[in-house]
Amino acid sequence: MTAGRVRRRLADNALGYAFLAAGLLCFGFFSWYPLVKGVVLSFQQDNFVIPPFWVGLDNYRAVFDDPLFWTAWKNTIQFTGLALVFGYAVPFVIAILLNEFRHLTGLFRVLVYLPVMLPPAVAVLLWREFYDPGDGLFNTLLGGVGLPASQWAQGSSTAMISLVLVSTWANMGGATLMYLAALQGIPGDLYEAAELDGASVWQRIRHVTVPHMRFIMLVLLLLQIIATMQVFIEPYLLTGTSSPDTITVMVLIYRYAFKVQNDFGMAAAMSVLLFVVLGAFSALYLRLTRSAD
């Protein structure tokens, strides 16, 4: 290699990194570094007042000893499970239905996606008004059909379901539209052939639609689990950060770091635990989508 070519290669690489510099700094500072810092922090005591020092596994021990720890996990899993019951099948069914409609197709899509466009804080605060245990809209409607009023988010037994309902309302539009796009990819001749073979509508759904949708259903299942396990805004705005009925893992992290004790070490330890759980789902999701490319 001549000196000129070496210089040329160096200049090319330098130029490439000049273009990459801003991206490297942003990712470095706000993605890669915090990842390492988060793990380090979970083994340190850090409360903003004194310089951080190593404490070994103390943070993890403290987190496990917190009576709210298991409550938070139980609530988070309950939220995720209920969100699957309500939010997972409904968009699929709606998408199958909408895909058959030949009229107002654009309007249906706009309407179902409208709540997704609302800032989540607005959606939850609006529903907080609806949920008012005194004269909220929902209690008015219940009274209108002769049912007793509910405590909704304020009631110990109904709080979790109230969080799930608003979350489902605010988020189902995305999944519905993704299912619709996937449904449009199913070749029509398959339905034609199934019908000629005498398959009923149900059989066509079972043997044509569902097998073709299996991939996107799995992807959306993983995405929904990952998203709902990080639930924060619904409990934060509807029931506050201390209600044992609805405290979730993210709310607990928020409490450790910003609310009760400014204990960033404990918050980091809790984050690491959540990360390990979510990381398993994330890895599965990435493997699925990568291999599909």
Add this chain to the structure above:
Amino acid sequence: MTLTAPPPQALTEVAATPPGPGRKRRTRQHAAGTRTLISAIDLKRHRVAYLVAVTVTMLLFAGAFLYPMWWMAASALQTPAQLAEGKAIVLPASWHPENYATAWTNMRMGKFFLNTAFYALGGWLIQLVVDVTAAYALSKLRPIFSRIVLGGMLASLMLPASALLVPAYLTVADLPIFGWNLLNTPWALWLPAAANAFNVYVLKRFFDQIPNDLLDAASIDGAGRLRVLWSIVLPLSRPVLGVVSIFAIIGIWKDFLWPLLVLQDPEKQTLSVALARLANTSQVPQTEFMAGLVIASVPMIVIFLIFQRSIIGGLSAGSMKG
């Protein structure tokens, strides 16, 4: 230099539907007509049942998705006492449009609105500059180790936002090397938002489709790399830039938890965070609070109605988003 070739049709199509499993099939489906679960003949035969199904579904949709928003906008026009009754109103029981004006000034929604707009526009600009240059370098310049860099960026897709929340907060509070405290400054929103692996990935994949010959020809004509990016790559990439832009602005406008942490100064807060704070103070009349919710929503609804094709299309295509 005026090398701005009209975008090849194939390229713009790729932008509308980035390469994914759906693309090839969709064209096939168009060729075969739009046969779905139920055949056109059956739909004709059961015309009445079909129309009933469409009507009932539309009524349910309007009730479930549109009515709550109508209720929000209309109830803000009433008196606080009327709002407190929690009636299923069709029209506001009284007419007080000044509630919106009071919310804008007294509740200072105008200030928070401008804050949020400023954060959204600045964040959009910074995301575009950072992610476009990075994607261009990774796609066309390919300096040494660029594959590792790309891998590192994509790996961050696997990181749930919550896992980084606390360490990212501490980083923003005391930026390593520089020692800056970015809390309560717009940079606390802008810079982390620019570390968006999904944007880099989508942009890079789009740039990959632009033939190198086109860029080489420009280089031979004496255009520098920046010039090539500005005059050739970007004009060709308009569709993908549009989708990235819309999602960037929506993302910042809707964000809650991160601005709640890094912008605690009430003067600097976004609409969402300010509304959440005001929701727990009793001195705000409920009607004005409702008006505040409407004010926070209107820009998103307007963006959606204008760009619904890009948003719904980007969503369908971007179903791989992490």
